[in-house]
Amino acid sequence: MSIPKTQKAVLFREHNGPLLYTDVPVPEPSDTEILIRLSYSGVCHSDLHAWRGDWPDPTILPLIGGHEGAGEVVAIGSAVKNFKVGDLAGVKWINRTCLTCEYCLRGEETCCMNQDISGYTVQGTFQQYVVADAIQAAKIPPGADLAEVAPLLCAGLTAYKALKKANLQQGEWCAIIGAGGGLGSYAVQFAKAMGFRVIAIDAGNKSQMIKDLGAEVFIDFTQCDDLAKEVERITDGGAHGVINFSVSSKAMNVGIKYVRTLGTFVIVGMPANAVIESNVGDHVNKQFNITASSVGTRAQMEDVLSFYSRGLVKSKIQVFPLSQLSKVYEMMEKNKLQGRAVVDNWR
Ligand SMILES: [Zn+2]
Ligand SMILES: [Zn+2]
Numbered sequence: 001m002s003i004p005k006t007q008k009a010v011l012f013r014e015h016n017g018p019l020l021y022t023d024v025p026v027p028e029p030s031d032t033e034i035l036i037r038l039s040y041s042g043v044c045h046s047d048l049h050a051w052r053g054d055w056p057d058p059t060i061l062p063l064i065g066g067h068e069g070a071g072e073v074v075a076i077g078s079a080v081k082n083f084k085v086g087d088l089a090g091v092k093w094i095n096r097t098c099l100t101c102e103y104c105l106r107g108e109e110t111c112c113m114n115q116d117i118s119g120y121t122v123q124g125t126f127q128q129y130v131v132a133d134a135i136q137a138a139k140i141p142p143g144a145d146l147a148e149v150a151p152l153l154c155a156g157l158t159a160y161k162a163l164k165k166a167n168l169q170q171g172e173w174c175a176i177i178g179a180g181g182g183l184g185s186y187a188v189q190f191a192k193a194m195g196f197r198v199i200a201i202d203a204g205n206k207s208q209m210i211k212d213l214g215a216e217v218f219i220d221f222t223q224c225d226d227l228a229k230e231v232e233r234i235t236d237g238g239a240h241g242v243i244n245f246s247v248s249s250k251a252m253n254v255g256i257k258y259v260r261t262l263g264t265f266v267i268v269g270m271p272a273n274a275v276i277e278s279n280v281g282d283h284v285n286k287q288f289n290i291t292a293s294s295v296g297t298r299a300q301m302e303d304v305l306s307f308y309s310r311g312l313v314k315s316k317i318q319v320f321p322l323s324q325l326s327k328v329y330e331m332m333e334k335n336k337l338q339g340r341a342v343v344d345n346w347r
Pocket of ligand 1: 044045046047067093154155
């Protein structure tokens with residue numbers, strides 16, 4: 001397949017500025033990079049933040065956003081050993097890590113102090129061809145549905161790692177706050193596949209949908225007078241793991257009350273300026289952990305794709321043309337998307 005010199009991309013020159021669907025040069029891979037011809041790219045809330053420019057860390061400008069890209073390798077750098085032309089590959093939020101800092105050396109690469117972020121500090125996946133560091137690029141199994149895989153590269157990975165951080169054993173209770181959302185609905189499926197008993201917490205008419213994904217119990221928190229008591233009653237003492245994907249400060253501060261003795265509370269959702277308050281007496285008596293989780297490692301990415309290949313996790317997606325990315329952002333802001341949004345990079 002011949003590689004063109006130019007391609008279509010969506011870029012912006014300033015935060016909140018126009019999202020231009022325009023021609024840009026096809027990038028060339030360095031010695032350690034691969035060039036991927038993207039088929040689909042998931043759209044994540046972080047992409048919206050990158051465009052708005054409302055997070056503390058600055059992005060590069062002009063910026064091509066996107067960090068859930070799935071496609072086929074069409075060229076490799078001279079030093080690349082782990083990919084060949086024709087392989088399927090994915091671009092993740094973490095595009096490159098230094099492999100040498102204190103955290104990389106401990107296998108905690110998500111905390112790398114010198115990382116490149118796709119669609120944030122390096123150009124992302126809202127274009128037809130993208131370069132990615134070969135070490136961090138995800139190896140997508142042959143035959144995978146690339147539209148379905150795309151959101152697993154960030155949302156799926158983030159949900160999976162949060163479950164790993166809860167440190168649960170088979171048969172233990174896992175309460176998932178925000179279970180009906182993009183990350184939450186992945187987490188329910190992973191938790192079920194990992195043998196945990198899932199209490200899904202969300203609002204509205206989502207009970208059947210969430211139970212179909214594998215939750216044992218659904219609680220509509222808006223219809224529940226005392227959520228903490230209800231979870232304690234169902235689990236006979238509290239959930240062994242409580243994971244918060246919601247962006248509600250209140251949900252977190254209630255969630256902390258129904259963690260079981262010696263259990264773990266995992267923070268993922270980040271409400272602006274939120275503070276968790278844990279009663280020190282309860283905390284000491286129950287000796288539970290409060291921890292947090294962000295994206296995931298290469299090994300966890302491999303796990304996620306393996307779960308997908310075995311049919312244990314599915315993506316609910318809505319596909320749009322790349323040229324209509326601004327419409328997707330609009331729908332995202334109005335909370336109108338059904339499942340994860342994915343753009344077709346060739347329309
Ligand atoms: Zn993301
Ligand atoms: Zn590092």
